Amino acid sequence: MSAPGARLAGRTILLGATGSIAAYKAVDLLRRLTGEGAEVQVLLTRSAAAFVGPLTFETLSGRPVLSDPLELLPDRRIAHIVAAREADGIVVAPATAHWMAAMASGLAGDVITAACLASTAPVVVAPAMDAGMYAHPATSANVARLRSFGYRIVDPETGPLASGLVGPGRLAEPASIVDAVVSALADPPSGTRRSSPAGRDLAGRRIVVSAGGTAEPIDPVRFIGNRSTGLMGAEIARAALDRGAEVTILAGNVSVALPSAARVVSAPTTADMRDAVLALLPGADVLVMAAAVADFRPRRASATKLPRDAAPVLELEPTEDILAEASGVADGLTPRPVLVGFAAETGSLDRAAAKARRKRVDLLVANDVLEPGAGFGVETNRVTLIAPDAAPEPWPLMSKREVADRLLDRIAALLAPRAPHNPAAERVLAPNVALSPPAREDV
Numbered sequence: 059m060s061a062p063g064a065r066l067a068g069r070t071i072l073l074g075a076t077g078s079i080a081a082y083k084a085v086d087l088l089r090r091l092t093g094e095g096a097e098v099q100v101l102l103t104r105s106a107a108a109f110v111g112p113l114t115f116e117t118l119s120g121r122p123v124l125s126d127p128l129e130l131l132p133d134r135r136i137a138h139i140v141a142a143r144e145a146d147g148i149v150v151a152p153a154t155a156h157w158m159a160a161m162a163s164g165l166a167g168d169v170i171t172a173a174c175l176a177s178t179a180p181v182v183v184a185p186a187m188d189a190g191m192y193a194h195p196a197t198s199a200n201v202a203r204l205r206s207f208g209y210r211i212v213d214p215e216t217g218p219l220a221s222g223l224v225g226p227g228r229l230a231e232p233a234s235i236v237d238a239v240v241s242a243l244a245d246p247p248s249g250t251r252r253s254s255p256a257g258r259d260l261a262g263r264r265i266v267v268s269a270g271g272t273a274e275p276i277d278p279v280r281f282i283g284n285r286s287t288g289l290m291g292a293e294i295a296r297a298a299l300d301r302g303a304e305v306t307i308l309a310g311n312v313s314v315a316l317p318s319a320a321r322v323v324s325a326p327t328t329a330d331m332r333d334a335v336l337a338l339l340p341g342a343d344v345l346v347m348a349a350a351v352a353d354f355r356p357r358r359a360s361a362t363k364l365p366r367d368a369a370p371v372l373e374l375e376p377t378e379d380i381l382a383e384a385s386g387v388a389d390g391l392t393p394r395p396v397l398v399g400f401a402a403e404t405g406s407l408d409r410a411a412a413k414a415r416r417k418r419v420d421l422l423v424a425n426d427v428l429e430p431g432a433g434f435g436v437e438t439n440r441v442t443l444i445a446p447d448a449a450p451e452p453w454p455l456m457s458k459r460e461v462a463d464r465l466l467d468r469i470a471a472l473l474a475p476r477a478p479h480n481p482a483a484e485r486v487l488a489p490n491v492a493l494s495p496p497a498r499e500d501v
């Protein structure tokens with residue numbers, strides 16, 4: 059085990075505390091996890107919140123505590139599911155006999171069991187309870203069942219207990235729990251995923267990802283838009299950050315949360331996005347055009363709101379093909395940045411290979427947005443990867459995060475022979491640039 063320091067830098071850990079008197083020790087654990095560089099999201103059961111108030115955890119973690127399994131984020135996604143997907147590891151400390159029984163049975167009645175069920179990240183459980191409860195065969199069976207899930211159990215210590223008895227049941231020392239978390243992330247049990255499938259293989263790489271749909275103004279209120287939410291681009295950004303990349307998101311019209319560790323540049327129209335892409339490409343290792351860019355825009359946007367009785371007929375003109383233009387610019391750069399396009403097709407992917415050739419991309423991710431589970435506003439995608447001179451590779455239905463991870467495996471392989479721009483670079487934490495979403499009245 060390496061010495062304490064920044065052993066969890068760049069990792070997101072869910073810290074779940076359940077209703078034991080030892081819940082106060084979760085505060086110390088939180089401080090130690092953040093001291094190791096982790097971003098910590100605290101989850102409290104209702105009874106844990108009766109022992110230690112959420113305010114303490116919120117102040118120390120800098121994030122709102124989750125304690126209601128029904129809680130939604132402002133973008134209407136389910137908070138604990140999003141947390142579960144983002145987590146590199148989960149630690150439940152203290153874990154009561156009741157919580158372990160619920161978890162062993164897969165009962166998702168509280169926010170921590172629900173998050174554990176929804177996550178494939180390694181889980182560390184540190185029980186704390188009265189010695190008699192710990193010794194009961196029911197508890198032993200539940201602990202054994204949790205171990206069979208691949209969960210790492212940090213055995214409780216022997217000592218004076220809140221009941222006045224002396225015996226095994228005291229929560230392990232927070233330092234030992236942190237060590238268990240570090241070790242679980244470094245060597246995850248089979249069946250759980252690594253915190254990042256390939257470690258920090260994108261450290262020092264600069265990745266520009268466009269996300270969301272562009273919006274072409276008709277007048278100051280209305281625009282021509284599309285159904286893209288930005289989720290695929292956000293997941294690529296998140297996955298790239300997890301692998302150590304410096305990430306800039308060019309945000310069109312997005313309706314999902316963007317990772318706070320990315321630099322976000324607002325690019326509401328195709329023209330804005332083109333300018334941003336061409337400005338950033340020379341310093342980038344990779345451009346991923348996940349945005350749904352409008353192909354047409356009104357030839358003239360009205361400076362004032364069009365009245366209903368104007369009965370306008372919109373004259374449209376084609377927009378710039380940003381990716382094709384970026385390809386031309388990339389030809390003059392050494393090394394040529396890796397260019398990745400997306401192609402949203404309907405009904406068949408027959409046009410995708412020709413599109414990849416026309417735009418001269420290194421990789422094209424094509425999907426049929428009419429297929430169930432693929433396309434706009436859903437958490438999953440079924441894509442086919444197209445690379446020049448290779449047969450199209452259909453990938454199975456998977457979450458957008460998994461598509462992002464797999465795509466980054468391919469991008470990392472293309473980058474591997476090249477030196478990073480800035481080999482010493484650590485992740486640059488830049489605050490989100492405030493986004494000014496255009497008016498959301500579609501036509």
Ligand code: CTP
Binds near residue numbers: 347378399400403
């Ligand atoms: N794209 C772009 N600029 C545009 C349109 C699309 O850079 N004006 C990018 C998209 O971000 C995507 C890729 O090109 O990465 C393919 O987009 P798609 O809409 O599928 O292709 P189009 O060029 O628009 O072709 P078509 O409308 O004929 O399908």
